[in-house]
Amino acid sequence: MPDPLRLDLPLLLPDAPDERDACVTRLTDALAATTGVEEAHVVPAEGGRPAQLCLHYDPAVVALPRLRRTAEAAGTAITARYGHVLWPADGLGHQRRARTVTERLQQTPGVVEAEANATGPIRIEFDREATSEADLRRALADLGVTVDAPEPPADDDHTGHDHGPDEGHDAHAGHGHAGAHDHAHGGIFGERTELVFAVLSGVCVGLGWTLDTVTEVAEAVPLALYVGAYAFGGWFTVKEAWESIRAGRFEIDFLMLVAAAGAAALGEWFEGGLLLFLFSIGHALEGYAMGRARRAIEALGELAPATARVRREGVEAEVPVGNLRVGDTVVVRPDERIAADGVVAVGTSAVDQAPVTGESVPVDKRPVDDLDAALADAEALAPEHRVFAGTLNGSGALDVVVTKPAGETTLARVVQMVAEAETERSPTQRFTDRFEKVFVPSVLALVVGLLFAWVVVDETFAQSFYRAMAVLVAASPCALAIATPSAVLSGVARAGRSGVLVKGGGPLEALGGLTAIAFDKTGTLTEGRPRVTDVIPADGATEAELLEAVVAVERLSEHPLARAVVRDLADRTTGEVPAEDLQSVTGHGVRARLGDEAVEVGKPALFTLDGGTPAPDALLDRDRQLKADGRSTMLVRRGDRFLGVVGLMDTPRASAKAVIQKLHALGIETTIMISGDAQVVADSVARAVGIDEARGDLLPDDKVAAIQALRRRGEVAMVGDGVNDAPAMANATVGIAMGAAGSDVALETADVALMADDLSRLPFAVGLSRTTRRIIRQNLWMSLGMVAFLVPATLFGLGIGPAVALHEGSTLVVVANALRLLAYRE
Incomplete structure (x- = not known):
């Protein structure tokens, strides 16, 4: 069987964002069904190499050149057929509206997948054979959503693969979305129309109640004002309720309309008008609050000059x-x-x-x-x-x-990835969405039952009807709908402001639930380059003699340890006599001449080759001690005299010990270092920085196995550079890459990217995510607790007015609680 054919994935699907994209699955499925192909899979990106398509094939059935052409043709066909867009959009002021738009888009012919977010872009994957970008724009316009991205050329609707075209990238890089609206439904007052309508509804309610209570005007006057309150307060609510019903959902907007209509039917115009006023003002303020979180992200894109x-x-x-x-x-x-x-x-x-x-x-x-x-x-x-x-x-x-x-640019990619992260639902958000799908119909069923309470309870139909409407208001889960997305967005925005890229609510929540963190050693816990740590002269020699000999010889070598010696020690010697005639003794060290004497620098075995004289026992003891402490060592002899030993080490980062202490203080139970270096070196670094457990002598596959074993014990993150650590990061609960601003591979492979090569950002990220999880839980308990309180309260007589005030108040408290994340400090 020949070696499998490997083709770089970016060449086959040039615009696919990563190997997890749906088009990559389509490609592997198509090629796996090709005659002669036994297996088709993707090899993840690693060590600077892009992800690759790997094809195992039978050469007796399909020739290599033909297989290569087949793969290229399949990639071209998929690229031409499936488009992906990420469009900034206005008209999605709250999460319920975004859900309705999502479901309506998913019902559009040709749309494979769609996700709208109240605070960010709309992400759509579509089949070009069934629809086009222009069709999608028209569908969104029919839903009252304005796409804030440039129109493509007329012939672009059916060419190219829009995983990240200029309209998506540039808009999120600050060129197409600057000055985005706070909460844009559109209307006669522009982006503030809903807020103005809500205020006018409140004015009508207030005037109507005042005239009705303290004056003796004709009843028609306050009634007209209450009708005006219904008109202004219900305008956008009716539109959104109709859209949600068309999408096959009974949303909270519909429940509020039913309650307001019921109040009017009972002649309780004031309470119905008050309900619609508070609901509409809540929508408007919710949009404003979520807009604040969105602007925190958009501000990133506006940093680059035009x-x-x-x-x-x-x-x-x-x-x-x-x-x-x-x-x-x-x-x-x-x-x-x-x-x-x-x-x-x-x-x-x-x-x-x-x-x-x-x-x-x-x-x-x-x-x-x-x-x-x-x-x-x-x-x-x-x-x-x-x-x-x-x-x-x-x-x-x-x-x-x-x-x-x-x-x-790094900035453009970060802004785009944050925009994509906004469309990713967290596990808690997916749970609340599923809960609402069951809860809202259950509320409607309960209300229908309460309408007939007069049959079994000694009360009038009007009283039963009023109670049913009050329960309808009380049980509407407005706060629940916004509890998670508001917190997730605020958390992602706050992280982005501090150079931490979190790719969605899933990683953000997972990071806060970690029990263990695994670290790569080189370049993560350590500086990533060796430094001279010890210069120890032998008995009868001076430090100056040792330095002169070792620096002179190592100047001639290109070995990384030799460069470290010259870099760290050159300024401590005059270097008056240059070395010459360098000879490398593979696996042992180097030899050269310094003046009239031979100089040897290397391992102890270098000096016993060809029957040579071994180093003195005292010097060998020092050499063994240094090695036990994790040092790489080199002994130095000039002529017949041993001058001493030099120790080098990839030294721990200055911040590493404090970082590990902070992580333990935040509740991380176990810290582990996994390294390909010798176990003694790993142990030395672990002791220096306070790591709980060190595992050395690991190959890349061993690192993956170690992470998988840790996951069986709990949630674990893997921290590395995102390049050679990519397989281990992919198997962890959360992959965290350091120094991602300088590495495209790290940006793509990590779930969380620390943009600076600064380990001290890690406790910030963990602390922020734990606070986010705590706020999400607080919001869920607050929203569900309010429903649990209001439903029995309304059953036992609490009116619609107090119920709606408490209901809408809880929604605003939930949003305000989430916005606290924007001010998070370590």
Whole structure:
């Protein structure tokens, strides 16, 4: 059997956001059904390599070139057929309205999947053979929803694959959604029409009650005012109730209308008008509050400037950021926002990266040494050479060479991913949606039963009817509908402001329920590069002699440990005599000449090769002690004298110990480090930072097995760089990537991305998510508790007026409670 055929997934489905996309499943299913193909699956992205389609096939049935062409043709066909859009939209002021729009879209021919959110974009997957973008826009317009994204060219409706086209990206990057409405239903007063109508309804109710109570005007006057209150308060409620009924749902709006109509039938016009006024003002204020959370996210997209100063062929000109090309030189003056992701070619400055990475201290920037090499692999550069769109330059001028077009900058990708996260429902939200589907019909059944209470209870039909309407108001779960989405959105927005990208309510809730966190060692708990930690002269030698010999020899080597020795020790020696004639002894060390003497640097075995003299026992004891503490060591001999030993270690991050302590204080029961390094090295780092358990000598598959074992004991997160840790992260409850601002792979693979390479952001993320979970629970108990109180209260005589006041009051309290997350502090 030949090796399986592997093809890069981005080449087959160039616009698919990741390997979890539905179109990837369509591709694997189609190819698995191809004659000669035994298995088709996806190999996740890892180590900088993109996700790949892997095909196991029988060469006797299908030839490799034909199979390759078949795969490419299948990818092209799927790309041409299925479109995905992510459109900012106005007209979804609250979650009940968004649910109605979602269900109406899902009933539209050609729509495969749709999800609308009260505070964010609309995400639609559709079959181009059955519908088009223009049809979807018209369907949304019929629902009173305005799409805030540019129209595609006329022939684009049936070409391309809109997983993330410019209309989705740019709109969320701040070019298409700036100045989005707070709560836009549209109308004669524009975006504030619903609020104005609600206020007018209240004015009519207040005037009607005043005239009816304290004056002797004709009854027709207050009645006319109450009718006006019904008209203004019920206008949008009727529209939304009708849309929900067309979608096959009995929403809360419908329940309120029935109660208001019942009050009018009983002649209780004041109470019916008061109900509609409070309900409509609650809607308007709910939209305002949710708009606040949405604007916190939209503010990210507005950070990038609209134009950039570009130098082309020696001439500077202002151009729109959308016209920037990779390789352009952007001139950034002091105190200006940087317009593009790029590499610093000229100049030094300190750049405030807080909007993207959450770092509180500006980061020093300096030019790269080799611009061509830097542009060839920009992601591998140190942070001091890279800049991001939307960050604020300090007092120095910079020349920045663009590495990504405007729609693909780190900021644009973050804003897009946050927008996608807004459409993802959390587990609690899915539960409340299912609960409402059962609860609302049950309420209607109860109300119908109460209408006939007069048959068995000594009261009039009017009294039974009034009680039924009061129960209808009391049992409407308005607060329940908004309890979870308001908290999730506020939590995601607050995290984004501090450089933590949380991809939806699911990861946000899961992060708050962790019992264990596993860490990769290198680059996560440690700095990711070795440092000299010990310089120990041998008996009879001086530190100066040891330093002179080891630095001189290691200057000639390109080994990472050699570079660390030169970097850390060169300034402690004069280096007057250069070494020469370097020879590498594979697996043992190096040899060179320093003046008239031979110098050897390496492991103890290096000195006994060919019958040589071993190092003194005292020096070997020191070498063993250093190794037991996790050091990499190198012994040094010059001529016949042993000069000493140098110890190196990938040192723990300065913040690692404090981070582990904070995580334990937050309730994380177990912290584990999983590493491919030797167990003794892993143990040493674990002791230094306070990790509970260290597991070394692990291959990538072993890391996956370790995470799977931890999941059997509870919820676990995996923290790594999102590249070589991707398989382990994918198997954890939550995958957390560090330094994601510098890595496209990390942005794609993680559930939670710490944009800065700063481990101290992890306790913030865990603390925020735990607070979010707590607020969600508070909101659920508050909303369900109010229903549990009001239903029996109305059964035993509480009127419609007090019931609706308490009902709408609980909704506003729930929203206000969720908005507290926007002010969360560690």
